[in-house]
Amino acid sequence: MSGPGRPEVRSAWLLLAPMLVVLALVAGWPLLRTVWFGFTDARLGGAGSFVGFDNYLANYDGEWFGVLADRLWWQSVRNTLWFTVVSVSIETVLGMVVALVLDAAFRGRGLVRAVILIPWAIPTVVSARMWNWMLHDQFGILNDALLRLGLISSPIAWTADPDTALWAVVIVDVWKTTPFMALLILAGLQMLPREIFEAARIDGAGPLTVFFRVTLPLIRQVVMVAMIFRALDALRVFDLIYVLTANSAATMSMSVYARLQLIDFQEAGIGSAAATLIFVVVSVLTVLYIALGRVRLGERPW
Amino acid sequence: MVRRLLGRLGLWLLVAAIVVFAVFPFYYAIVTSFRSGSELFTVAYLPDRLDFDNYAAVFRNQPFGRNILNSIAVAAVVVALSLFLGFTAAYALGRIRFRGRSPLLLACLAVSMFPHVAVLSGLFELIRTLGLYNTLPGLVLANLVLTLPFTVWMLTTFMRELPRELEEAALVDGATPWVILWRIFLPMMAPAAVTTGLLAFVVAWNEFLFALTFTLSNEMRTVPVAIALMSGATGYELPWGNIMAASVVVTVPIVLLVLVFQRRIVAGLTAGAVKG
Structure with a gap:
């Protein structure tokens, strides 16, 4: 049989x-x-010949060439990792707060749940442009509001200043993807049996104790899975950064770097080598996370 | 009593903060889209006028109507293809036991999460070789990378939830898997297909990297690329009124879709996330 x-x-x-x-x-x-292209000297749209690891790292006359010798590549790696850690952390904490609020019973809960889906549904390019306008250094509403409230004394060039540019990217990403995080955590919360919370309250546990001792351990698995999918999404970030800050080095992500080499510089070999490196880096990080976090990848949240 | 009241007040304040945070950028885009010229140099917190000049300009200055049709056509074909291919595959993965099933599902998961830039140069070559550069079929092909693996995964999840007795009775009657698939499972899977199709549509509608790289002319662009590349007459000062009008035009249908299908979308987003 x-x-x-x-x-x-x-x-x-x-x-x-x-x-x-x-x-x-x-x-x-x-x-x-x-x-394969990563091991050739191909230009965009043409076949190249095999050059071994030259696109990765090569030494000619005592000078180093290749992606691994490019300071811009390493900056894009740092930017991407920093962006991933900071944005996913903030999104997890905020997502948890939103989920806990939406888990409480109040009138209009369905409507609020629908409303927070709006940032998720707006195309990334459109949200980047909306925020570009709100973050505008001269006419932006954010600077205007902060000036009126007396929180800043002069306008901030959010997307142009290297000190704030990556934070601007984080702000927009948090706005756009916290709903996803919140809905996943909310789904996890709603699976929990209510009796557990009753029992904890009867035992005299305060709300904070209940959250850290009862709720959090029970939804750990859901949160870990949601975090890995958000992190994988953040590691390949392209649209948001490309539209918000163009090809600025201060915010360049690994994907933006690879496309810059590949399309703008027509260096198919270098660009493909960078793309291959991204693939390897992301794969290694994923395996490490799953192994160290003991995450069970049973089903996939979308 | 006072504590209860305070708790209630705090809850409502949090709810209000969440709602304002979620909708404000969209609200501000609408307010801006009705203002033009030097008005944009002052900040308006409340709508101060109703003027559709920017909306007319968006369609006058570039083939924006064509861009919208491109996006709809690409997304519709991508959704149809993904659902068809995903449905047959999900039946095999969800209802038939065979060796290699789990690795295949994991491969689908891996493809849906890997960085898209990793296939960019290979896809570029493929699309050029097939003569599909700067065409909509080329974009359909590229979009399948994004939608197909997750369609397979989601439909498989839904397919597994259906009771085992369904095909057992049909098998006894001597029906082939093909017949079981189309006669028995297709009707039962309609709600799941709507949910999956909606999510696939949103993904294809929002796709930017491939559309930016594989098209060249204004007429072939999809909406995200058109909006991202929108620039002013001088190329020095961006036409913010126009950009916001274009953003509102493409966002309103999506917002309506989300509000109408809210339950289905949430069910799809969280499908399987909290089980097992």
């Missing part, structure tokens, strides 16, 4: 075939080609 030649198994592979062929064509093959 369960041999490999079972007709059922054969039809399973037949049913899978169209999807697998398409996925191999649009994801598998292009990924392999990208890795």
Whole structure:
């Protein structure tokens, strides 16, 4: 009944075939080609010849070349990691607060839940431009409000000043993706049996004790899974930074760096080497996180 | 009693803060879209006029109507293809036991989460070789990278929740998997397909990296690229009124969609997240 030649198994592979062929064509093959281009001196749109690891690191006449010798690459790695850690941390804390609020019973809860979906649904490019306008150094509403409240004495060039540019990116990302975090955590909260909280309250535990001793341990798994998906999304950030601050070095992410080399400089070899490095870095970080955090990747939250 | 009242007050303040934080940028875009010229050099917290000049300018200065149609066409075809391919695959992954099932599901998960820039040069070459550079079919092809793996994953999750007896009775009657798939599972999966399709539509509608890289002319751009590349006549001062009008035009339908299908979208976003 369960041999490999079972007709059922054969039809399973037949049913899978169209999807697998398409996925191999649009994801598998292009990924392999990208890795290959990384080992060639190809220009954009042309075939190149094999150059080994020269695109990664090479030494000619005592001078170092390649992605790994490029200070801009390392800055983009630092920017991306900093952005990922800071934005995902803030989103997790805020998402938790929003989820706890939405878990309480009040009139209009359904409407509020719908309203917080708006930032999630607005295209990233559009939200970047909306915030670009709000963060405008001369005519922006944020500077105007802060000046009126007396919190700052002169306008801040949010997206142009290297000291604040990456924070501007974080602000927009937090605005856009906290709803996702909150909804996932809320779904986790609503799975918990109410009796546990009753019991804790009868035992005389305060709200904070209940949260840290009862709620948090019970939803840890949900939070960890939500965090990894947010982190993977943050590690590949492109749209937001490209539109908010263009190709500025102060905010350049790894994806922006790779596309800059690949398309703007037409350096298919260098760009593909950088893209391959991103793929490797993200894979390694993911495996580490899953192993160290003991996350069970059963199902996928979207 | 006083403590209860204070708690209630605090809750409402938090709710108000959350709502203001979520909708303010959109509200401010609407306010700005009705103002033009030197009015934009002063900040307006409340709507002070109703003027559709910016909206007319958006459609006059660039083929924005065409861009919207491009986005709708690409997203619609991508959703249809993803649902068809995803549905047959999800039946195999969700209802038939065979070796290699878990690795396949994990591969889908990996593809949906990997950095898209990793396939950029390979896809560029593929699209050029197929003669699809600067065409909508090229964008459809590229968008499948984003939507197909998660469609498969989500439909598989939904497919597993259906009772086992469904196909057992049909199998006894001698029906083939193909018949079971289309006659029995398709009707039952309609709600799941709507949820999955909605999420896939939002993903394809928002896609930027591929649309930016694989199109060249204004006429072939999708909405996100058109808005990102919108610049002024002098190229020095950005036409903020126009940009905000364009942003409002493309955001209103999405906001309506979200408000109408709120329950389905939340169900889709959290599908399987809290089980197992």
